[in-house]
Amino acid sequence: MTIGATVLDWLSIVFANLGVLILAALGLAIIFGMMGIINLAHGEFIMVGAYATAISYHELSAPLPAAILIGGVASGVLGLALERLIIRHLYERLIDSMVATWGISLILIQAALLVFGARYPGMPTPFGPLQIAGVSTSMYSVVMTMTALALLGVVYLVFQYTDYGLKARATMQNDDMARSLGVDTDHIYMGTFFFGSFITGIAGGLFAPTVSIVPTLGTGFIIEAFVTVIVGGTNVIVGTFVSALSLSAIRSLGAQLFGTLVGRVVLLVTAIVIIRLLPQGITTYLEERS
Amino acid sequence: MTSAIHIDDESDENIVLRTESLTKDFGGLRAVDSVDYELPADELRCLIGPNGAGKSTFFKLLSGQLQPTEGSIYFQGEEITNLEPYARARRGISLKFQNISVYPSLTVRENLRIPVQRHAADVDGRITELIELAQLNGLGDDIVDNLSHGQQQWLEIVMSMAIDPELLLLDEPTAGMSIEETRETGDLIQSLAAQGVSIVVVEHDINFVRQIADWVTVLHNGRLFAEGTVAEIEADERVQNIYLGKEEA
């Protein structure tokens, strides 16, 4: 393979991985950025989205886009319920939120196992392969990344141009101030948790045709989601994007040269290095430079 | 500005603290702007200025919690600009933070123990002494969170003294205190100064400043705006104007 072809190959992998990371991390970033809690059940929200998508596909014969939307709604509703029952007691209690959501994670995985068994029928990956500039990739992974970028755009639009978005940003900056200005922060937290879970469910739905539908399918995404979010810092859009891009680039390089496992190791090492160099995350670094 | 370590000439022997063009930027905001500050030994000075003047930032630069964007700091003739906070504390700089920073969930005794155990041979004896100095007799085993605001402030002032500093920086020691408590705090600070400690106090209360200060420095928009005795500063119309928002630096 020529150098050019190798680079193009690498770029296509980066592009594909970028989509996966953004999708996996975006919902978590919204919740972490807003409420300072770490949802260790995040992988299970992906799982719920994937399951709901697969179930709608098989039981309701829903077309893929509709099934994915249903996946989003399913996770969103689950998130809403958990927020009202449990999570809202744990805001600004970072460690406790981790332990509690770990408990939720155990329950959800076990429940999925009990209700649906060890494995649920999977879905075919649509569209087939794609050849661009001599590089072969799958059309679906391109679609996933485009959707991921579109979702980033959607999140941006929601935060910038909706009433909810304005109140949400105010609450993120200073919730006491927002409250004294009349914002119902309780509702904002609820809405944000729904929004973040919805996005995560969409991600799960998008992942569904590419993974086996098993109760533990979320566990493969959670670490990368975490690392992307924390390296990115509190800025949901730019932070997540820059973080996902850097980590994806390095990981793909590692994977291309040495295999998937090394790719994952390289991603983690890169995260460590970035944190060490920018101890407050990418967001704060960018903010201080501006 | 050079950042090489060097000892200044003999005229600095009685200058315990000196800054040269000390500057701190936060992104686009210049919080401290080219400040040249000098504190002769054994003096009790106040640092005043309207909100946002940069007083607390200046203190944090002195304590080492913030690194300056430009400029240098000299303590007893030695450059300390690149020293970590603990190293400055060991050389004799002590800071009482603006927000009360005692250890709320520990008892009074346990609080005092932390600074004392590094500095005193007779730890328990020294702790008892300091409890008395802070007028907290009988409260030694009380959880600090249960003390009144004023009592916590006094505890922290006394803890700052417990490391036997040469230079004591007090950031708003009378915040939230009654008139009586403020006056007593002034007495305490003056008695500390009498023990040969150089002290700089950031304060808003003009009566308090009048009570204790040998000399007053005024900061405005991060710049050193005016200096003089209390009487001179009180008479200075420009200083009055910056408080009324009428004058820019």
Place this chain on the structure above:
Amino acid sequence: MSGNERDPVIDETADQPSPADGRLQSLVDPFEGPHTVGNSPKFWAGFAAILLLVLAYPLFTNEYRVLVTTGFFIWIFLALSLSVIWGFTGIFSFGQTSFFGLGGYIFGVVGINLIDVTGGTNLALLAGIFLPAAFAAILGYFMFYGRVSGVYVAIITLATTLILELLFSRTAGQQYTIGEAALGGYNGMTGIPSITLGFGSTAVAFEGVSMYYLVVVVLVVLYLCLRYLVNSDYGHVMVATREDEDRTEMFGYDIRFVKLQVFTLSGAIGGLGGVLYAAQGNFISPPIMGLAFAALPVIWITVGGRATLLGAIIGTFGLRYLDDYLAGVSSEFSTIVMGLILLAVVLFFPLGIIPTVKNSWENSFDIPFLGGDNS
């Protein structure tokens, strides 16, 4: 705030204890203090009683239960390694399993290679403690001297343990054999010897019941050493660092160094636990350094009570015992019950069970829980 009454605190002439009591008390004094639960003769009596029960346990149960219980005790080492840094010094590490796993693997490699040479695992034991400690020192230096703190320490330590899991998973195949020890990739390393102290034909191997006693003795010694540490002057610095780093630094303490020291200690404790784990099961594999295991000590300590040693011990033993019991009753629902317990504790016992019990005991009965403090 005025008034100058001398408080009658320094009046030790009242209730003068007898000379014998005085000597006993002064023996126990360094192990008592505000940072541990249980500071009275009643506590130590109870402690001795429970210790006797623990020592007698193998006499009235079967070998299998002894093995299982030994396993519970070994996990306590992992919990204590986290308690020391998180509960007492405020460093939240999500990667104590790195030291645990490294300790086990290093013991395995050195042990397998030297057991036939020297007849014992003495060097392996030492290596399994000191090398993870050295690793902790390097990682700690990297983090704390770079002023990394808070959730970023959690991520770096989590990433570290996951990296180790991934690296060790990749070690299947002939080329990943160190001397006689095959690392074994994802399936792990087998044939790890038991703890064998001594040399040649006089060496003593600890297995089954003798391993149980060894673990109990080492655990008790470690517990007492840690009690001594956290109640000493150094313990005060640890707690001060946890409560307010910046303030503590301004009293002249190099908190970067304090954190480094404590973190290194936690590496040694974790490594020791890993050695015992590998020696007991004669086996170790990469998942021990994965996400599920990394979360366990966090959970045990959160449930038991973060800021006390006793909380770490009881939380770990209790949850492990419960998990074992539930798995026997119904493996399907055991995980769900565990999840519900975590939720219940976080929502209703936010300080952890031991501190909550202590506080409600003291609030209801107005007497100190497990004895008062003698300051």
